Amino acid sequence: MRTLHKKINSFILLCMTFALITLSSCNKDNLALAPVITSIRNYAAAPNDTLVTSIIPGQWIVIQGQNLKNAVAILFDGVPAQFNYELFANDKAVLQIPSSIPFNSVSAADLNTVTYITTAGTTTFKLSVNSLPGTITGNSMSASDVVGDSVYIYGTNLYLIKNVTIAGDTISPFTTAQDGSRIGFKLPAITQPMPWHVRVTAASGIYTYDISIVPIISGVSNANPSEGDSVYVYGANLNGIQSLSFAGASITSFKEAPNGSSVGFVAPSLSQCAPVKIVSTYGTASTVYNVNTQISTDGMLANMEWGNYFGWGWWGGVSLTVNSVANSGGWIAVKSDFDGVLGTDNSMFVSYNTGIMKSGDGTSGDGKYNFPIGANQWVPTANLSDPVGNWAIQFEISVPHPWNGGTLCLVSGFAGNYIARYEPWQISASSTAAFSTRGWRTVTIPLSAFRASDPTLGDGEGASVPSLTDLLGSTGNTSLSIYLHNFSTSPTETGFYAAIDNVRVVKIK
The missing domain is CATH 2.60.40.10 (Immunoglobulins)
Structure with missing residues (x-):
């Protein structure tokens, strides 16, 4: 000045x-x-x-x-x-x-x-x-901030500020930037639940903004880890965590990403099937679905374990596989390279090992690229009127070798005209990048991703299936076919060497 x-x-x-x-x-x-x-x-x-x-x-x-x-x-x-x-x-x-x-x-x-x-x-x-009308564009707060920390409200033309309140509490003192770009203050003790309503009274008008830094969970790297696996919970505002539980087990040692986008830990021994729950300074978040579902049969379509939910039809382009000779019974294929720091699978699973795919290769019944799964209950009958996007297919996958080209397609036995596509190597409509994993990871595909064919874009790129009954029928019990297909006009850059386990349907909303 x-x-x-x-x-x-x-x-x-x-x-x-x-x-x-x-x-x-x-x-x-x-x-x-x-x-x-x-x-x-x-x-x-x-x-x-x-x-x-x-x-x-x-x-x-x-x-x-x-x-x-x-x-x-x-x-x-x-x-x-x-x-x-x-x-x-x-x-x-x-x-x-x-x-x-x-x-x-x-x-x-x-x-x-x-x-x-x-x-x-x-x-x-x-x-x-008079100054030009002001705007509030954001704030500096993160879930790691505590009472007494310096925080800022950002915006434009924040001049001649007369009063600032948060959640009804008046902020005093506060500072302003010479260029009107921010208001600074010490975070007071606020007892109101989020979102906190911010009200700034300036010479040019009154401006409002809501601050919400409650934790949000958007996904889990591996919902079925083995003891000792590294697990990451993804989302937002995952800082200032006071407690974390995974499948009912209390996690006392974890590492938060500085930007609050994830929290990582080493999986303990798990004995329950339960959600992920995070309690932070500013709120609580939990998954709608359970983790450690490998011990549950709810929504299970194929776990490749002896019993009613084995699932695989014993034919197609996959092989029953285990990760050690001790688990093979002397006849099941043994491949240990599917395990990694981010996931180990000590149970039975199926694996693919394809070569380069020509353009158009792969169908749901070709015996070379398909993984057929028998009929099971996808969604309880009482929930068939739920919005399609409330439910999802989940499975664990391990891709130890680069995968580029060849789409993993999912088709229900009731509605073959709707396809869900899993192609993590597809970066944009015109670019790809080889995909691989460091062990097992969980894939979540909302049932709303089952789409009709589009005359321009192709199979699985059109309108979303309108209802659960359109996808599953009136009972919600049907089969599933997973298969590889090369939609490109050129051969794939790589083959597909991967393993899949615990194919299930879970409620996500």
Whole structure:
């Protein structure tokens, strides 16, 4: 603020020096008269050229009065304006108000003033110089902030702030930035639940904003980990965690991402099937679905374990597989490279090992690329009227070798005209990148992702299935076919070496 005033004072001093030099060179009998401002108009064609009682930065105006021709400086709230002498006459001056006025640092003496300096003198005209309307665009708060921490509300044109309240509590003191971009304060103790309603009263108006930093869980890296696996819970505002439970087990050692996007931990021994629950400083979040579902049969379509939910039809392009000789019974294929730091599977699963796929290769019944699963109950009958997006297919997948090309398609036995596509290597409509995992990870595909064919985009790219009964029939009990298909006009860049386990349907909303 001092620097700004120093620059302005130097500018005015320079202007006055110029004026004095000019005056001293004049004939005493021909002295000019001091400027007089009588009114200010909006610079626009009639009838919009009205007299104004308030102005804003960047506005074009006409200053009317007397002796205005020989201006050397014109200041608005102490900020000098640029002007063109060709737009001046003795009784009027056309110019633009400075587009930026740092209202928060304008002195009380300069506020709401127009100062007009000519070679003959100076005049000051009083009228309201208002800031442009403000906006609130965000805040600095994260779930790691606690009472007493410095936090900021961000925006534009946050000038001449009169009052700030959060959740009904008045904030005092607070600071403002010279350029109107933020308001700063110490976080007070607030007992109200989020969202916290922010209300900022400024000279230009009242602006509101809601702060919500309750934890949000959007996914889990592996919903069926083995003891010792690294697990990540993804979402937002995952900081300041006070307690974390996974499948009913209390997790006491975990690491939060600085930006609150994830929290990681090592999976303990699990004995229950239950949700993920996080309690933070500012709220609670939990998954609608359970994790450690490998010990449950709810919604299970295929777990490849002996019993009613084995699921796989014993034919197609997959093989029954285990990760160790000890689990093989002397005849099941053994492949240990599907395990990794992010997931180990000590049970039975199926695995693919395909070569390069030609364009158009792969169908739901070709015996080479398909994984057929028998009929089971996808959704309880009582829930068949739920929105389609409330339910999802989940499964664990491990892809130890790069996978690029060849889409994993999912089709229900009841509605073969709707397809869900899983193609994590597809970055955009025109680019791909090889995909792989470091062990087992959970894939969640909402049932709303089952789509009809589009004449331009292709299978599974059209309209979403309208209802659960359109996808599953009136009972909700049907089969599932998973298969690879190459939709590209070119061969795939790689084959598909991967394993799949625990195919199930879960409620996600």
